[in-house]
Amino acid sequence: MEIQVHPKVVHQVAAKNIRIMNYTNLVRTIIITILAFSIFTGCVTQQGQVITKDGNYNVHISKSNSSKDPIVYGRLHEYNSDYIIKIGIVKINDSIIHHADTTGEFSFRVKSGRYSFKGRCIGNRDVKSKKIRANLGDSIKIDFYLKQDTTKFVDPPIHK
Structure with a gap:
């Protein structure tokens, strides 16, 4: 017994399957694009002026093809x-310390990775950066603008 199918029906079923495959590929492409975009934007460092309650800092990152550690x-x-x-210091991830020279300038190399940097000076508030991604060959310029610390000291009571 032979089943006969009209060619028009075969064409309609094939067209429907193609539309389903195209829709599935479109959804897959959209999902991959969204994931790639979210991963990429999660690794991007904000550049320019960043304002904090304790002062500001400016970040500018220059990329190169160098294989040297980031500066x-x-x-x-x-x-x-x-x-x-x-007379100030810059801390890396709240631990490693680098001193600024008499012109207020600092310079040091780090390994590739994500770091926060903190500008400090006695009599001023600390200014801490957000995490910054440092890649091989990067030159990361950070200028810190520290507000004066206006905390008043209270003399302890003298007990006799």
């Missing part, structure tokens, strides 16, 4: 003035 450099400034902070 981090910049200067410590007093907030809203031209005054250069001459």
Whole structure:
């Protein structure tokens, strides 16, 4: 017994299956694009001026094809003035310390990775950056602008 199918029906079924496959590929492509975009934007560092409650910092990252470790450099400034902070430090991930020189400048190399940097000086508030991605060959310029610390000290009571 032979089953006969009209060619028009075969064509309609094939067209429907093709539409389903195209829709599935479109959905898959959209999902992959969204995932790739979210992964990429999660690794991007905000550049330019970043304002915090304790001061500001400017970040500028220059990329190169060099295979050298990333270099981090910049200067410590007093907030809203031209005054250069001459005795300051920069901390990496709240631990490793690098000193600024007498011109307020600092420079050091780090391994590739994600780091936060903190500008510090006695009499000023600390300014901490968000995590910054450092890749091989990067030159990362960070200028910190520290606000004066206006915390008042209270003399402890003297007990006799």
